[in-house]
Amino acid sequence: MDIKSYNLQTKDYYSLLNLHKILLEAKFHPKPENAQVSGSPFLAGLYQEVVSALLQSEKAPEWESWLQLKNRTDYRQRAIIQMRTCGEWKTAAPEEKRKLAQIHLAPFLYTEKELEEVIKEAEKEDTVNKQYSDAVFAKMETVTDKNSFIEFLNLLEKDNAVNSPEWENKTIREFLQAMSSWIEDFSESDYNDIDWETPDYKTMAKILYMGKLYE
Template sequence: MTFKLSTDNYYELLALHRALLESKFNNAPNDFDVSKSPIVNKLYAEVLETLLQAELEKNGEAGKNRWISWFQMDKAKREWNVALNTVKRERLWSDWDNQKKEDFTKAVVYPFQLNEENLQMFITEADNLTCSQ
């Protein structure tokens, strides 16, 4: 089976990015597995790579760097709390070691990236949420 999605339209690519972002960071998801799906993340990685390349061609290195900066996750982003809610629903979280929590967190927040400080802050918040259940 082969499936290939192709577009040369920047705005169609941007719409696909927005649709994926909405599906991963929905405040009231119908399917809780979408936000942590490695398959969705793999597809998103392809879209993101293409989007960054398109931005580079359209607006140069500065445009690409704006996107890279936008994809840095911190507590001020709405998606932070949505991702925390995803972790809160994960029954195994409290049984995992820190490495497994880091891996899961990176999958849940993708396409956003966390620096080490924010990664540990997120895990601490998630630990506090899951312990209070």
């Protein structure tokens, strides 16, 4: 799980700049096609080599400022979310969490205190995310009209943003297929208590909620 080292050949500034843009997009995209990319030690090592070369260029002072984690709160937050969603995080020992954090934060520059703060924040979000998940379910059970349905939608959107590991169906396609399957299965079951000809707001909320979890 340690970050790997590379022997980067190019020293051309604009080649390095383009590599930086590509790697930044790959590591910190908010909705990646492959979520495992952000936690790759190989990618982290390559990116650190690129940054090391940029810090030796004529624009080194600008890069040193840009790369300070304290100046990049957007990427800091994305890294925390990615740390939580990686499979190893919840069961990792403290030293392993430290390594995971270093991989996800690469190539940014930070102090030991800043690293510890990131790890603590990532651990704290477990509780916050469970609160969101519980709130969504509770709201679904109490939807009665348009306003409460809108409140449910807002909670569901926030739950998707901060608690994506719990979502069985993460893509739009999977989400829609899950809703369709649940309607088909539940409407034919013995426990069906919904008027499918005139569904109400609570039914719509339930359909959307099952899009999150139904397999």
